[in-house]
Amino acid sequence: MTSPFARFCRADRLRNSREFLKLQRGGARYQSGHFVFYYGLDRTDDERSRLGITVSRRIGNAVVRNRLKRRVRECYRLKLRAMLPTGAAIVVIARNGAGNLDWATTERELSAGANALRRKLDERQRAQGRPRG
Numbered sequence: 001m002t003s004p005f006a007r008f009c010r011a012d013r014l015r016n017s018r019e020f021l022k023l024q025r026g027g028a029r030y031q032s033g034h035f036v037f038y039y040g041l042d043r044t045d046d047e048r049s050r051l052g053i054t055v056s057r058r059i060g061n062a063v064v065r066n067r068l069k070r071r072v073r074e075c076y077r078l079k080l081r082a083m084l085p086t087g088a089a090i091v092v093i094a095r096n097g098a099g100n101l102d103w104a105t106t107e108r109e110l111s112a113g114a115n116a117l118r119r120k121l122d123e124r125q126r127a128q129g130r131p132r133g
Helices: 016-027 061-083 102-130
Strands: 027-031 035-041 050-054 088-096
Touching: 016 035, 016 050, 016 088, 027 102, 035 102, 050 061, 061 088, 061 102, 088 102
Parallel strands: 050 088
Antiparallel strands: 027 035, 035 088
């Protein structure tokens, strides 16, 4: 039997545009060479962190876009979810060239982005006097 954190199910996803826009307007932002990240605390679900992925047609054809989304989800499932506090939400937007990255480079960039965003959010919360969740 697998643990619920070993899977990436529907409850782990940001599903509608309102959720994406809320993070993009009010969350912490980080930009790497091939990805833009938005990160914030998700008040709708305090038990799990959630992921949203945006990959436009500029990245490549459907095969390239879907492969990139699978890689981002898998990296989140294996590594990023453990790095984020429960109740966090992250949006990953692919930029030009992201579809050409190999697995190791994708994983390295996503991990660096998640670390940078977590530090930013921790600094914000310390400045506001809130304990980290």
